[in-house]
Amino acid sequence: MTNTHARNTKVMNRFDLTQRLVAKLKDEAVIGGIGNTNFDLWAAGHRPQNFYMLGSMGLAFPIALGVALAQPKRRVFALEGDGSLLMQLGCLSTIATLAPKNLTMVVMDNGIYQITGAQPTPAAGHADIVALALASGLANSSWAADEDDFERLIEQSKQASGPSLIGVRIDDKPGTGTTRRDPVQIRERFMNGMGVRQLL
């Protein structure tokens, strides 16, 4: 095993990590999973290259894969919760097979379905999400040991020859801010951010 074991990593904060990521961005796409993941993405400063999900739990990585395939020259980040990823673990195999080198996946793992009442996920304390990613064929998968390591892994992913997955253990603090919940507006702005649509 090449990765740091989950239980050896520092427990960090989603909003802090999201801010650290956004501070590094220019025109990269970011797909925010449902709930707190995209609330924090929004609160870190709206960008037209951000896509905010309002449902479809577990599809942040597949949506990001679609963006990455359509625009291979643009770096695409996806922010997903551990509970969401559990719903769609098969997508890791799909992404490993297609191997888009412009895709960086971040899994925010706090072991709970936080937004629905903080119930533990079935994986909490047992399954290691980075190990699952590695076993799915995503060789560039690792836990971030702390905030500096997270930033290092983000930078490293930009140079990787295949897709990267970064696991981060986070606390149970609720998301900051709330995404404006207008799906058509979200999509139009995102398409504008992707350069395929002009806003009127």
Add this chain to the structure above:
Amino acid sequence: MAAAEQASPQDKATWHGIVLQTLKRNEIKLVPYVPDRVLTTLIKNLHADPYFTTFPTAREEEAVGIVSGAWMAGMRGAVLMQTSGFATLANVLASLAVPYQIPLIMFVSERGTLGEFNYGQALVCRTMRPVLDSLAMEHHTITRLDELEFIADRSIKQAVATQAPVALILSPLLTGGKTFDK
């Protein structure tokens, strides 16, 4: 019909040849799928044609997410599945394709009808059209080879123009369906 002339007579004579050419003519390059035996030849031919990026996914929802992301980033796609796969999609249709107004194009190979032997497939099939109707989604069941190109081509163009999903249900009357030899 510009690209139609490039189609071989063989392509034009088969339902899968027409589907492939119609996808191409409408610049649909990305075709993720969860397979069905009936779709085998179409999938094989999509893989063989470098125009298409085609690959299996673990679930149909995943394929819908992928083509939705691709469309928002400027690349058109369509999803292939069978009836039971469609039955897994209600959530993603109601929370992604419909509210975000995404021209999701789905080809659904119809199981569960016209001689189906599997009771589970038969029941699942009966959930499909009520789900489509409850979301006010456009859908057509294609039964005739001579109507396939018209329905598929126009439906794809309508989906793109109106930014609305569409399901094209491929009836066993069109495809021959599954061979029931057990």
